Amino acid sequence: MGERKGQNFYYPPDFDYKKHKSLNSYHGTHALRERAAKIKQGILIIRFEMPFNIWCLGxxxxxxxGVRYNAEKKKIGMYYTTPLYEFRMKCHLCDNYFVIRTDPEHFDYELVEGCRRQEKRYDPSTIDQLGAVDRSFSRQLESDRMFQVEHVEQDKEKAASSSDKVGKLEWIQERMRDDFAANQALRKSFKLEKASLNEGRARDEDLLKRMSLNIKLVSESVEDKKLAAAVLRYKNMKFT
Structure with missing residues (x-):
């Protein structure tokens, strides 16, 4: 249906393509309608989804x-080759306005005005996760040979300290490589356990029936077996 898009519009008799270029230009409107009401100021109306939990200061x-707002989006600068954007939106519970900016340096958002963040952040380095790269650190690592050697030694020490974790992960991965065999072994152990439980239940029911008891039997223990054997030995002893 893409080839029919240009045929589904009414073109007035006085429409001149060389003069008007498009129907939007002919009618004096923008293709984005009310979303482009402030387009001359560099502002575009978009749907902004809250990236994290916040508190309204109003x-x-x-x-x-995940709460969505109609926000005014505008470009405020550049971070290297990445554009910086600012979003301004009104709180749906009061007359306060939020101003939020992108922060590509730290892969995050910056709360500029009208709100504060509900803190759930943490330091990725404390749990061995990758964090934002410091440009000065990377430049020094490329230019300073001694710093590079020291950093390599630190990486070796870190790798040695985490070798146990890596070995454990490799063992788990190797154990779960054949998932069919692992599932088969697990099902077999469950069947054996179920058979043992059924056998014990049948034995208990038989004992209760023979002794005409109406009580709940507890599970056998090693101490009970030893005590019962000692009692039987004592009863079978012949005193002279």
Missing amino acids: CNNHVGM
Whole structure:
């Protein structure tokens, strides 16, 4: 249907393609309609989804992650070759406005005005995760030979300290490589356990029936077996 897009519009008799270029230009409107009401100011209206939980500083209400707003989006600068954007939106619970900016340096968002973040962040380095790369560190690593040697030694020490974890992960991965055999062994152990439980239950029911008891028997223990054997030995002893 893409080839019919240009045929599904009414072109007035006085429409001149060389002069008007498009129907939007002819009618004096923008293709984005009301979303482009402030396009001359560099502002575009978009749907902004809250990337994390925040607190509104106007009404002190909690705004959950995923709540969507009609936000004014505009470009405010550049971080190297990545554009920086600012979003301005009104709180749906009061007349306060939120101003949020992108932070590509730290792969995050910066809360500029009208709200504060519900802190659930952590330091990735504390749990051996990759964090944001420091440009000065990478430049020094490329230019300073001694610093590079020291960093390589630190990497070796870190690798040696985490070798146990890596070995354990490799063992788990190797154990679960043949998932069919692992599932078969697990099902076999379950069947053996179920058979043992059924055998013990049948033995208990037989004992209760023979002794005409109406009580709940507890599971056998090693101490009980030893005590019963000692009692039987004592009863079978012949005193002279």
